Amino acid sequence: xxxxxxxxxxxALVIQCLAWSGAYAQETITLETIEVGAERILTPxxxxxxxxxxxxxxxxxxxxxxxxxxxxxxxxxIDLLPGVSAEQPDxxxxxxxxxxxxxxxxxxxxxxxxxxxxxxxxxNPIGPxxxxxxxxxxxxxxxxxxxxxxxxxxxxxxxxxxIVLHPKWPGEEAGAALSQRLGGDDFTxxxxxxESGRLNASGTRIAGAASYSEADKWRxxxxxxxxxxxxxxxxxxxxxxxxxxxxxxxxxQEQHLYRALTYAQVAGADADLDLDFNARRTGNAADDIHYYxxxxxxxLNTDLLSVLTYRPSSDxxxxxxxxxxxxxxxxxxxxxxxxxxxxxxxxxxxxxGLIAEAGTEFQGISALLGYHYEHxxxxxxxxxxxxxxxxxxxxxxxxxxxxxxxxxHSPYAKLAGRLGVLNWxxxxxxxxxxxxxxxxxxxxxxxxxxxxxxxxxxxxxxSHDIWLPSLGLSYDLTPETQLYASYGRGxxxxxxxxxxxxxxxxxxxxxxxxxVTLNELFAGYDMEESDTLDLGLRFRGERFExxxxxxxxxxxxxxxxxxxxRVLVNGKPVSxxxxxxxxxxxxxxxxxxxxxxxxxxxxxxxxxTRLTYDTDLTYQGTxxxxxxxxxxDTPEWMARAGLIYRFGDFELRPVLRYLxxxxxxxxxAESIDAVLLADLTLSYSTERLWPGRTLKAxxxxxxxxxxxxxxxxxxxxxxxxGSASYYPGAPFTAMLTLGIEL
Numbered sequence: 147x148x149x150x151x152x153x154x155x156x157x158a159l160v161i162q163c164l165a166w167s168g169a170y171a172q173e174t175i176t177l178e179t180i181e182v183g184a185e186r187i188l189t190p191x192x193x194x195x196x197x198x199x200x201x202x203x204x205x206x207x208x209x210x211x212x213x214x215x216x217x218x219x220x221x222x223x224i225d226l227l228p229g230v231s232a233e234q235p236d237x238x239x240x241x242x243x244x245x246x247x248x249x250x251x252x253x254x255x256x257x258x259x260x261x262x263x264x265x266x267x268x269x270n271p272i273g274p275x276x277x278x279x280x281x282x283x284x285x286x287x288x289x290x291x292x293x294x295x296x297x298x299x300x301x302x303x304x305x306x307x308x309i310v311l312h313p314k315w316p317g318e319e320a321g322a323a324l325s326q327r328l329g330g331d332d333f334t335x336x337x338x339x340x341e342s343g344r345l346n347a348s349g350t351r352i353a354g355a356a357s358y359s360e361a362d363k364w365r366x367x368x369x370x371x372x373x374x375x376x377x378x379x380x381x382x383x384x385x386x387x388x389x390x391x392x393x394x395x396x397x398x399q400e401q402h403l404y405r406a407l408t409y410a411q412v413a414g415a416d417a418d419l420d421l422d423f424n425a426r427r428t429g430n431a432a433d434d435i436h437y438y439x440x441x442x443x444x445x446l447n448t449d450l451l452s453v454l455t456y457r458p459s460s461d462x463x464x465x466x467x468x469x470x471x472x473x474x475x476x477x478x479x480x481x482x483x484x485x486x487x488x489x490x491x492x493x494x495x496x497x498x499g500l501i502a503e504a505g506t507e508f509q510g511i512s513a514l515l516g517y518h519y520e521h522x523x524x525x526x527x528x529x530x531x532x533x534x535x536x537x538x539x540x541x542x543x544x545x546x547x548x549x550x551x552x553x554x555h556s557p558y559a560k561l562a563g564r565l566g567v568l569n570w571x572x573x574x575x576x577x578x579x580x581x582x583x584x585x586x587x588x589x590x591x592x593x594x595x596x597x598x599x600x601x602x603x604x605x606x607x608x609s610h611d612i613w614l615p616s617l618g619l620s621y622d623l624t625p626e627t628q629l630y631a632s633y634g635r636g637x638x639x640x641x642x643x644x645x646x647x648x649x650x651x652x653x654x655x656x657x658x659x660x661x662v663t664l665n666e667l668f669a670g671y672d673m674e675e676s677d678t679l680d681l682g683l684r685f686r687g688e689r690f691e692x693x694x695x696x697x698x699x700x701x702x703x704x705x706x707x708x709x710x711x712r713v714l715v716n717g718k719p720v721s722x723x724x725x726x727x728x729x730x731x732x733x734x735x736x737x738x739x740x741x742x743x744x745x746x747x748x749x750x751x752x753x754x755t756r757l758t759y760d761t762d763l764t765y766q767g768t769x770x771x772x773x774x775x776x777x778x779d780t781p782e783w784m785a786r787a788g789l790i791y792r793f794g795d796f797e798l799r800p801v802l803r804y805l806x807x808x809x810x811x812x813x814x815a816e817s818i819d820a821v822l823l824a825d826l827t828l829s830y831s832t833e834r835l836w837p838g839r840t841l842k843a844x845x846x847x848x849x850x851x852x853x854x855x856x857x858x859x860x861x862x863x864x865x866x867x868g869s870a871s872y873y874p875g876a877p878f879t880a881m882l883t884l885g886i887e888l
Contacts, residue, residue, distance in 0.1 A: 187204065187205055187208035188204055189203045189205060190202060191203035191286075193298065193560075194297070195297075196512070196562050196618070197562040197569040197570065197571050198569050198570070198619065198632065199630075200290060200292065200293055200630075200680070201288050201289055202227055202289055203286045203287065204223060204226060204227070205285075206286065208286075209281050209282075209287065211829075212226060213844070213848075214238045214333075214335070214846060215237055215238065215848075216239065216281055217281055217335065218335075218359065218373070218375075219234070219239040219241075219245060220259060220276035220287065220311065221233075221234065221246070221247040221276050222234060222245075223281055224287060224289050225247075226786070228695075228736065228737055228752070228753050228784075228786070229250050229733075229755070229784075230247060233245065233858040234858070234875075235404045235857055235858050235873040235876070236361075236876055237364075237849065237879045238361055238370070238876075240361055240370035240373060240401065241277075242277050242445055243443055244403065244873055245276070245277070246858055246860065247276075248779065248780065249306055249307040250291055250307075250697060250731060250733065250755055251731055251733075251780035252305055252307070252676075252731075254273060254276070255274070255306065255641075256273065256305040257274065257303070257308060257309065258299075258300050258301055258302070258306075258308040259275070259276060259301075259309045260299050260301075260308070260310050260311065261279075261449070262312065262393070262451065263297060263501060264451045264467055264469045264499075264501065265299045265300060266449065266471065267302050268473050268475075269493065269495065269524055269526050270526045270643075270644055272302055272641040272642070273306075274301070277397075277399070278375075278447045279375070279377075279395060282314075282323075282325075282339060282355065283339065283355050283377045284311050284312060285313065285314045287310070288309065289309050292679070292697055293616045293633055293636075293678060293680070294307065294308035294636060295308070296516075296558040296573035297503065297560060297573075298310060299467075299556075300518070300556060300577055301520075302639055302641065303637045303673075304614075305674055305676045313379055314353070315351075315381055315391060316352055316380070317341060317343070318343060318351070319341070319343045319344075320341055320343030321341045321343070322339065322340045322888040323339045323887045324337070324338045324885065324886055325842075325883060325886075326884050327882070327883045327884075328881065328882050329361070329880060330879055330880055330881075331361050331362040331363070332360075332361055332362045333361035334359065334360060335357060335358070335359040336359075337355070337356075338357070339355035340353065340355070348382070348384075349383040350380075350381070351380070351382075352380050352381075353378070353380075354377070355375075355376070355377045355378075358372060359372070359373040360373065363402060363404065363422070364876050364877065365404060365419075365420055366404070366405060366421075366423050366438060367402070367422070367425040368401075368423065368439075369400075369401065369402055371401060372399070373401075375395075375396070375397045375398075376395075376396045378392075379392070380392040388456050388457075389455050391455075392451075392452050394448075395447075395450075396447070396448050396449075397446075397447045397448075398445075399444070400443070400445075401443055402439070402441065403441045403442060403443060403477075404873055405422045406871035406872065407419075407871070407872045407873070409810055409867075409870065409872065412818075412856050413817075419854050419856075423436050423438035424436050424437050429535040431485060431532070432485065434486070435480025435481060435487070435488065437480070440478055440479075440538070442477075442478050443477040443478070444475065444476050445473075445474075445475045446474045446475070447471070449469070449471045451467060451469035452467065452468055452469070453465065453466075453467050454466045461506060462505070462506040463504070463505050463506075464504050465501075465503040465504075465505075466500065466503075467500065468499070468500045469497075470497070471496075471497045472497075473494075473495040474493070474495075476490055476492055477491045479491070488538055489530055491526075491527075492526070493525075493526055494525040496524075497522045498520070499518065499521060500518075500519050501516065501517070502516060502517050503515070503516040504516070510563055511562070511563040512560075513561050514560040514561075515559050516557070516558050517556070517558075518554065518558070519554065522551065522553070523550075523551050524549065524582075526545075526644070527543060527544075527546050528544035528545045528644075529544060530542060540595065541589070542597075543588075543595075543597065545647050545651065549584055550581075550583060551582050552580060553579075553580040554578070555580070556575060556576060556577045556578065557575075557576050558573065558575035560572070561573075567622040568619065568620070569618075569620045569621075570619050572615075572618075573615070575613070575614040575615075575616075576613055576614070577612050578609060578610070579611070579640075580607070580608075580609050581607060581609070581640065582607055583605060583607040584605040586605075587603065588603070588651075602657075602658060602663045602664060603650070604663070605664060605665050606665055610640060612637050612673055614634070615635055616632070616635070617632065618630070618631070618633075619631050619632075626685060626687060627685045628683070628684045629681075629682070630681075630682050631679070631682070633677070633679050635675065635678075636675070636676040636677075637674060638674040640671040640673065640725075641705070642723060646723060647664065649721075649722045650667060653715055656713045656715065656720070657713055660712040660713050662712060662713065667722060667724075672703050673725070674701065674702070676699055678698065678699040679697070681695070681696045681697075682694060688741075690739070691737070691739040692736070692737070694735070695734070695736075696732075696733075697731075697732065697733055697734075698732045699757075700728075700731075701728065701729040701730070703725040704725065704726075704728060704863060704864075705723045705725055706863075707722065708723070708724045708726065709721050709764055710722065711767065719767045720766075721765055723864075728761060729759055729777060729863070730760055731758075732755075733754045733755035735751075736751065736753070737749075745791060745792050745793065748787075749788060749789070750785065750787045751785065751786045751787070752783070752784070752785040753784045753785065754783060755780060755782060755784070756782065757776060757780045758773075758774050758775060758776055759775055759777065759812065761773055770813050772813060775809075775812065776814070777812075778809055778862070778864070778865050778870070779859040781808050782806050785803075785804040786802070786803055786804075787804075788801035795831060795832040796830050798827075799826070800826045802822060803822070803823045803825070805821050805823075805855075807819060808859060810859050810865065810870035811867045812866065813867065815867045816867060816870060818856045818859065818872070819855075821853060821855040821875075822853075823853055823855070823875075824849070824850040825848045825849070826846075826847045826850055827844055827846045827847070828844065828845045829842070829844035829845075830842065831843075836886075839886060839888055842883070842884070842886070843885075844883045845882055846881045847878070847880050848876070848879045848881075849875065849876060849879065852877050853875075854874070855874065856873070857875030858871075858872070858873035860873070
C-alpha cells in the first residue's frame, strides 16, 4: 500500500496508468499497489467486456480545470492529452464552424464522436459536431487515438480516432450547481444543474441542466451567441434486473463567423492578424462579401438516446440503444464567385438508429455480440444571393444534388480474457454504408429561378463496406511496469461531396463536351482505410511515472487531387479529388509526471509525429515534390508542460503549450511558425465559508504574454498553395468563474 497521502494534484496527472489488478471496469481502475485517495484528471480506459486498456479518459476534474474552452467544446477538453492538437480561433469555446482537432496528425472530421457509443455527426462539413454539449453534464471523455473498440457506434469513420462522451447520470442524492463565468469582450456564461436524487421506492432519478452563453468576437464586429443549451437525463429502474436511461440534449446557437485569412495576410511583413469582416456595407459587391452580417451561422441540434439494460445474471447483459438526432443549420458566407455573392449553405439532417448488444462471460472469457443500424435523411443544399445596394437578392440554388436516404449496417463481435499476467482481446466489425442516389438540378433564370432537371448531375446509389479487425495485448513485467500493444483497422466513408459537385457545376459545359457526367467522377470515390499499431510501456513508481507510446499508421485510398486532361480550363486540365492517395505515419507520445512533494506536481507531455505522403502528388498536370513531406497542418513536435501547486484552499496551475512548425500546402511553400503559449489559472475552493456547500472561484488567463499566432489551418491534406484558410488565435484573455455546489 502506498505509504504517503496522495494529494489531489498528484493523483490528477496520472496519464494512462494501468489496472495491474486487471479488474473489469469501463471507466475506472483499481490499483492494488497504490492507494489513490483523490480525484484524477486522466485515467486509462477500455470498453465493457475488454481486458486491455487502449485509450485514455478525461475525468470530470480534468474537464473542469481546463476552463472555458472545455466547457462547451469537446476539442478544447481533450487538448490535454498527448498526441492531440486542438485548434480554436476563440479561447472561450464559442466557435462552431471554425474549430478543429488532429489526433496524431489525422483530422477530427475523419473520426468518430459518440455519446454512450451513439454516434454524432453531420455533413458539409462531414464529421463530428463537438460543440453541441455542455461538458459540465459529462462524467468523462474516453479517447482512442489508435485502435477503436468494435462496440463504439461508427458514424463516418474511425481513421481520426474514436471519442466517447459519458453523461453524468443523475445520482441517488439530490443536489444543485450554479456557475457564472465572465470575461473580456462581454463574455458571459451561466450554467445551472439540478438533480432530484432518488424520488421513489423504484429509484427514479432525474437531472436537468441549462446554460446561456454569449460574447463579442475578439476580432472584428459581430457576436458569438447566444448559445442556449438544455439537457435532461432520467434513470428509471424497471425491476431488479432491468433499467432504463433516457438522455435528451438540445443546443441552439447563433454566431458571426471569423474571417478566413490568406497566407499573405497572416505571414510576412504585411501580415494583419486583426483583419476581419467589415462593419458596414458599401454597396459594392466585391467589398460587401466581407460584410460581417453576410457571414454568420445559425445551428439547431436535438439529440435523444435511451439505454435499456437487462441483466439476468451478474455475468450476462443485454442492451438496446435506440436514438434520434436532428440538425438544422444555415450558414451565410460571402464568396468571390461570379464577381461577388453570398451563398447560404443549408443542412437538414435527420438520423435515427439502434445499437443492440449481448454480452456474457464463460470459462474466464468475456464475449460480446452487437449490431448497429442507422437510417439517415440528409438534405445539404446551397442557395445564391446577389449583393445589391439594398441588401441580398435571391438568385436560386447553387447546389441541389446531395439529398437522399442512407443506411448503416454494422454487426460486430469481441472476445477478451487473461492468462496469468497476459491480458488479451480481439474484435471484428463489419461496416456497410449504403449511399443514396441523388437527382441533379440547376437553377433557371429570372424572375423565379425555378429548378431545371439536369440528368448529368445525377448520382447512382452505391454501397461501400469494410471489415475492421482489432487486437490488444498487455503483459505485466513487474507490479510497476507493463508492456502493451494494440492493432486496429480504421476507415472513413466517402466524403467531400460539395467540392466535387461545385467543380463539375463550375465547368459543366466543358465536362459535357467531353462526355463526362458527375456520376463518373463519383465512381472514383471510395472508403479511406488505415492500419494502426501502438507499442507502449507504462512505469509507475512512488515519485515518478513515465509512459512512452510508439505508434505507426499506414493510410490508403486518401482523397487526393487528380488532373483530368479531358477537360481543360484556361489550357490546363481541371483538378478534382479521387481516392488514390497513400501516407505513412509514425511517432512517439511521452507522458512524464514527477511528484516533487505532496503540494507540487510537475508534468511534461511531448509528442513527435511524422505523417508523410508516400508519393508525389499531381495538380493541373504538374507533378509536385511532395513525397516524404509532412502532411498539411501536422506539426512534428508538440508539447504541454506545467505544474500544479496547491496551498490551503488555493491552487495555482501554470501551463506551457508548444505547437511546432506547420504547413498550409502539400509542397511546404506556406510555412506557419512554431509558437509557445503560456496560460495561468488560480482557483479557490472551500466548504469552510458555508458548511455543506462548496464555493468555487477561479481566474483564468489564456495566452498570458499576448502572442500573435495562427491557431487554425483549414485545409485538405493535399491542399495546394493559396487554397488553405488561416485563423489567428485569440489574444490575452481573462475570465472569472464563480460557482456553488449544493
